Amino acid sequence: xxxxxxxVGYPREKIYxxxxxxxxxxxxxxxxxxKYNRKCTGNTLSPEHASFGALPFNLAMKEGNNSxxxxxxxxxxxxxxxxxxxxxxxxxxxxQLTGMTRNGTFLIEDGKLGRAxxxxxxxxGVIDMLKAVDMVSKERQIKSGFIGPTVAPYLRTNNFTFxxxxxx
Numbered sequence: 631x632x633x634x635x636x637x638v639g640y641p642r643e644k645i646y647x648x649x650x651x652x653x654x655x656x657x658x659x660x661x662x663x664x665k666y667n668r669k670c671t672g673n674t675l676s677p678e679h680a681s682f683g684a685l686p687f688n689l690a691m692k693e694g695n696n697s698x699x700x701x702x703x704x705x706x707x708x709x710x711x712x713x714x715x716x717x718x719x720x721x722x723x724x725x726q727l728t729g730m731t732r733n734g735t736f737l738i739e740d741g742k743l744g745r746a747x748x749x750x751x752x753x754x755g756v757i758d759m760l761k762a763v764d765m766v767s768k769e770r771q772i773k774s775g776f777i778g779p780t781v782a783p784y785l786r787t788n789n790f791t792f793x794x795x796x797x798x
Contacts, residue, residue, distance in 0.1 A: 633778070635672065636687070637679075642672030647686060648760075659684035675777075683722075688778040694766025701765045701786045708738040708786075709747070725756040730796055749796040754789075762789035 635641055638660065646654045658666065659674035662684050673684040702710065712734030720726040730751050737744040767784035 633687075636674045637676040638674045640670045640672045640674055642687060645671055645686070657684045657686045685777055688780075689775075690781040691770070691783060692766075693768050693770050693783045696765045696767050696786075698767050698769060698784050701767060701784060702738055702743055703741040704765070705738045705741060705786065707740075709790075709792075710734075710736045710738050710743060712736075715749070720753060726753065727756060728753045728793075749798060750792045751794045751796060752791060753793045754791045758789050759787050760785075762787045764788060 633642070636659070640660065645657055647656065648654060657671045657673040658668045659680070660670050661674075661680065662668070663670040671684070673687060674680070675682055675685060711731050713732045715730040715732035717727050717729035720728045728751065731749045733749075735747050735749055737747055763785050765786035770781050770783045773780050773782070
């Protein structure tokens, strides 16, 4: 359930981080708003987590025009990821993320979902990954997160970097 205020009482504002494929703005907690002479956007964490800086809450991504079945059937060779184990920030300035797949990673071959494969670790850049998205699903899922829910469609991208396999 989205909250109308951040964790110290500032009202949250609707912010378009990216709109129509263009980066529009960022979010500001109390300290970064003061530092950059901006208005606080209601993204302040509790004092014990203030060192993280401003984090976006209640992320939502617009749906697309494709079904998940169309995305799979239009893929000659790929990997279907149904779940991530965790995601951490490697480099906040370039938005490099690391994490692992979990319990539902499958090969796609000739437009068909194939056999399960071992989980893998990834290190990928969000901007490059999003620039390579060529299909977005009509379906969206709501997932709980560290600070609030995320609403997102399925994405098909041609730029997602796996760095190693896992032991499980």
